[in-house]
Amino acid sequence: MVAPASPIVSEQATYAVELRGITKRFPGVVANRDIDIAVRPGQIHAIVGENGAGKSTLMKTLYGMHKPDEGTISVNGREVHFSSPAVRVMTPVRSLMRVDFPAPFSPTIA
Numbered sequence: 342m343v344a345p346a347s348p349i350v351s352e353q354a355t356y357a358v359e360l361r362g363i364t365k366r367f368p369g370v371v372a373n374r375d376i377d378i379a380v381r382p383g384q385i386h387a388i389v390g391e392n393g394a395g396k397s398t399l400m401k402t403l404y405g406m407h408k409p410d411e412g413t414i415s416v417n418g419r420e421v422h423f424s425s426p427a428v429r430v431m432t433p434v435r436s437l438m439r440v441d442f443p444a445p446f447s448p449t450i451a
Contacts, residue, residue: 355418357382358403362412365398372398376412 356379363376372395380386388396401407403414405423413420 356380356415357384357417359415360399360403360412361415363399363402363409363414364411365395365402365407366410373402373409 359379361377363373364371365373376395376399378386388399390396398407402409408423414423415421
């Protein structure tokens with residue numbers, strides 16, 4: 342049996358979620374600076390980094406808990422402005438699981 346071919350995704354296809362130029366500042370620190378991420382429907386992405394790298398801030402911005410100081414968020418090709426996490430629930434964006442690994446962590450493949 343031959344597996345079906347993967348669908349060809351055009352560069353013109355609408356992204357399920359797109360963040361462009363996201364910057365979030367707090368007093369004394371820039372948590373996110375000019376972040377661009379585009380996710381097509383059905384894709385799964387991971388945001389990884391050390392403590393303090395801005396992962397949680399970026400996700401909280403996407404979920405409507407923080408408002409970006411700069412940049413735009415689009416869902417299915419339409420720019421959105423979440424006034425609260427409750428409003429965000431009405432979009433197809435779903436939360437992700439966070440896993441903290443103890444240091445030192447050395448992943449291996451068996």
